[in-house]
Amino acid sequence: MSAGVVLDRVSKRFGTESVLADVSLEIRDGEFLTLLGPSGCGKSTLLRIIAGLEAQDAGSVFIAGRRADRLRAKERDIAMVFQTYALYPHLTVAENMALPLKMRRMCLAQRLPGIGRLWPGRKAVARSIRDDVAATARALEIAHLMHRKPGQLSGGQRQRVAVGRAVVREPSVFLMDEPLSNLDAKLRVVMRAEIKQLHQRLGATILYVTHDQSEAMTLSDRVAVMHRGTLAQVGTPQAIYADPENLRVAEFVGSPMINTLSAIVASPSGVVLDGVALPLRTGLPAGGAVTLGLRPEAVSLAPAPGAGLLNGTVRLLEHMGAELLVHVALDGGETLTAKLDVARAGLVAVGRAVAIRPHLDQVLVFAADGRRLRCADHGGAVPASRGARA
C-alpha cells in the first residue's frame, strides 16, 4: 500500500475538554497536506497522535497501510520537525543529525560512550552514519555548520538543522508543526520555498501544520481546515478559497478577510441587502436571514449610484503597492472592504460617496447556521477557478 496516512474517526479529550472529535482524513502518498486552523483548534494534538507521542481515545491511525495504533513513535517510520526545533543543545549539528541514525543502527553496547568504540562492527556503522549525515548536510547547505552547537546558530540555520535531522532518516512521512513560526517574515518566505523544494526533491508525504493561511495556500497540494477539533473542509487551496463549505472556512481563508453582509430573503430567487434587491437564488422561503460572502476582489466601483449597487462612504484607504484596499461604510451600517487596481485610486478619496457593484457570480451565500447554500443557479454562479473538492 501507499506511504500515506489515514485517520479513521480519531477522537481525543483532555479531561472533560474534547480536543478532537471524529477526525477522518486521508493523506495520499507523496502529498503535501496542510492542517490549517486557528491556535488551539487541536492541530498539534492531531500531529502528536499521528507521531505516537500522544494516544488517541478512539479511532485509528494507519501509516503506509499499517495500523499504527500500537506502534511506538520510533516504529512508525515518521519524522517530526518541531515548532521550537527541539535540537539537543549540548550536541553539535553533526551529532544532532546523527542521533536518530545512531539509535537505529547501533546496538546499546555500541552506543556506550568510550567502550562502545571497542565493540565489533561499530566502525563501519559509524562511517555509514557519518556519510549519510554529510550527504544530507550538503543537500541542505548546512555542511559548514556541522561542528557548531545549536546555540551558535541563527533561527534560519536551526530550522534547517531541524529539517536535516528529520530528512537524514529518510522516513516515509514528515510531520511538521508550525516549523516556520519562529522566523521573521522575510526568512519565512525563503524557508517556505525551500520546504516546497524539499518536498519536490524527496517526493515524501508531508503533513504540515500551520495557522498561517498564506503558508497553507502556497505550499499545499491540499489543505485541511480545522475548527475546534473537527475538519471544516478538505480541498485544494483554490477550492478552499473560492468554494468554501461554510462561513468559517470562508472567513479563515483569504486576506484581507471576506466581507460578510447580512441579507433578508425576499423570494426563493432574490435577497435584499440594505434595501438593495439582488437576484441571488437561495431556495429559502421569504423572510429568512442569510449571510452574503463577498471577497474584496469580488466587487468593483460603479461610476454612479444605480439599481443593484451598494451605496456607501469611503472611510479608509490602504495602498498595497499594485492594489488599493478601500474600506467603505455602507449606508445600511455595515462595512465592506474592496480591493481595487491601484489605477482606480483617482476615483476614491476618504469621505467621498461611492457606489459598489457586487459581482453576483462570485457572491457566496451562507445560511443562518453558516452552511454554504449552493442552489444559486443564476448566470455564471460557479466561479471558473473552482477546483475539485475532496
Place this chain on the structure above:
Amino acid sequence: MTVPRPPRGTRELLSAGILAGPALLLLLATMLLPVLAVFVIAVTDWQFGAGHLSFVGLDNFVALFGDAVFRASITNTVLYVCLVVPATVGLGLALALLIESCGRLRAFYRAVHFLPYMATLAAMAVVWEALLHPTIGVVNRTLQGLGWPVANWLRDESTVLPTLAVIGIWQGLGFALVLFLAGLKAVPRDLYDAAEVDGADGTLDRLTVVTLPMLGPVTMFVVIVTALRAFEVFDTVRILTEGGPAHASEVLLHTLYVESFEYLRTGYGAAVTIVFLLIVMVLTLLQAKVMDRRVHYS
C-alpha cells in the same frame, strides 16, 4: 574667554569618582579591610587582647604545616568533602528523578527533604546525638535487634568522620534535590518528544540523551555549592565531637576557631584563615570558569 574648562576626560573621571566614592569606601571598610587585616595579623605573633605584637614573617605558616593537628585537620576536611559531595549530588539526583517520575505528592516529598536544610543544625545535632548514643540510641538498638555489629559512632576514631559525613549529606540533600527538581522542570518537553521520535525512548536513553546533559549546569552548580558548604563544616563538629576523639574529626574551621578563640593565638588563627580563604577562592574561581565554559549551552 572665561575660565578654561578642564578637558572632557578629567571631568568625567572626577564625576565618576564622586559618584562611585561612597560605595567604594563602604566596600573597602566592610569587605577589603577585614581581609587585609587578616593578612597583616597572619605575619605577626599577636595574641588577642595583647598590647604588643611583632613581625614574624612566615613563621606562622611554617608552624602551621609542621603542626600535626593542622595536617590532620586538612586531611579530614578533604576526606569529609570527598564523602559528602558525591553522595549528596548522587542521592539528590536519584531522588529528584524518582520524585519527578512519581508525579503525585511531589510537593510533599520536596518539602520533607528540604526540612533538614531549613532546620537549625544546632538543634538537629542534639537529635543526632540521641540517635547515635552508644547504648540507648535508636541506631545501635536497631543494629542490635538485627544482630549486626554496633559502634560508638561519634567516639570512635574510625567511625566519627563518616558519621559526620552522613549528617552532612542528610543536611545538604534537600538543597540538591530542590535544585535538581527545578532543573528537571526546566527541561523542554519538546526534547523528550524529539528523543522519542528519534528512537531514544527507553529510560536509559532518555537519561543519557536528554535528562543528564540538560541537567549539566545545575549539577555543576550543586557540586560547587555542596563542596563549599562541606569545606565550611563546623557546627556539627563543634556540638557533637569538638574535633575528637584524638583529632579524628578535626576540620579546618574548627581548628581556626579553637586556635583563635580558645587559645587566643590570633596570628596563628589568621594563618589558618588564609589557607581556608585560598581553598574557597580556588573553588569559586573554578565554578565561574567551569560554569562559563563547559555547561552553558546557549
